[in-house]
Amino acid sequence: MKTILKIEGMHCAGCAGSIERAVGRIEGVKDVKVDREAGRAVIDHEASVSREALIALVTEIGFTARPAEK
Numbered sequence: 001m002k003t004i005l006k007i008e009g010m011h012c013a014g015c016a017g018s019i020e021r022a023v024g025r026i027e028g029v030k031d032v033k034v035d036r037e038a039g040r041a042v043i044d045h046e047a048s049v050s051r052e053a054l055i056a057l058v059t060e061i062g063f064t065a066r067p068a069e070k
């Protein structure tokens with residue numbers, strides 16, 4: 001599965017890296033790519049990982065996340 005999140009609150013490459021590391025630690029996440037300039041994250045994961053869990057984690061570490069509009 002692929003989930004794309006719109007993320008607000010990133011100010012530097014370190015912010016993007018923090019999100020990549022945190023999300024990448026979730027069991028079932030295969031790949032995470034965060035584009036700070038576009039304000040989005042593309043997450044490749046197994047079906048057992050819910051979009052809500054991804055949003056909750058990003059929010060927990062201090063950013064605002066929501067599903068990206070297509």
